[in-house]
Amino acid sequence: MPTQSSSVDPGPQARYEAYLDEGRFMLQRDRASGEHFFYPRVAAPRSGSRDLEWVAPSGLARVYAATVIHPKPPEPPYGVVLVDLDEGPRLMSRVEGIPAHEVRIGLRVRARVVQEAGRGVLVFEPVSEQA
Known part of the structure; x- marks a missing residue:
């Protein structure tokens, strides 16, 4: 029975989770268009391109729904x-x-990775509007 090599590239979701476990928030980006996307996948959602890279986003966001x-x-x-x-x-x-109950739509937030049960988890915290 064949065995898997330790050099096998993990799938996109496993890689995303490994980055979180290291305390890093990373997103995929289509190299050609520059478009960032989430959830992790093997091809860009609009172009179908497989020329993807992992990049560290700013982490800044706005609450869309709560x-x-x-x-x-x-x-x-x-x-x-x-x-x-x-x-x-x-x-x-x-x-x-x-x-x-105080989280409101439009709230400005910043991402950070916390450790829970030995795994990295992405959470957000409020930041000032200038951020």
Whole structure:
């Protein structure tokens, strides 16, 4: 039975998760068009190009939509947001640093990677409007 070589390139999702585990937030970009996109994939969504690169985005974003989830007690409520990154992609996460019920559409936020259960997780925190 053949074995896999340790030099096998991981898929895009595995690479994205590995970057987060290292504490880095990285996005894919189509080299030809310069378009950033999310979720990780093997080809650019508009052009179908496979000439992609991983780049560090600014991390700045604006909350596009927000909701508060109220699980059964004793679990506390938590927020879920969709954010529009300055580079264009929209992704789902949460905002830390303020109560979930205070997160508003249009809030300016910045990404950061936190470690939870030994894995990197992308979250956002409020920043001043000048950022």
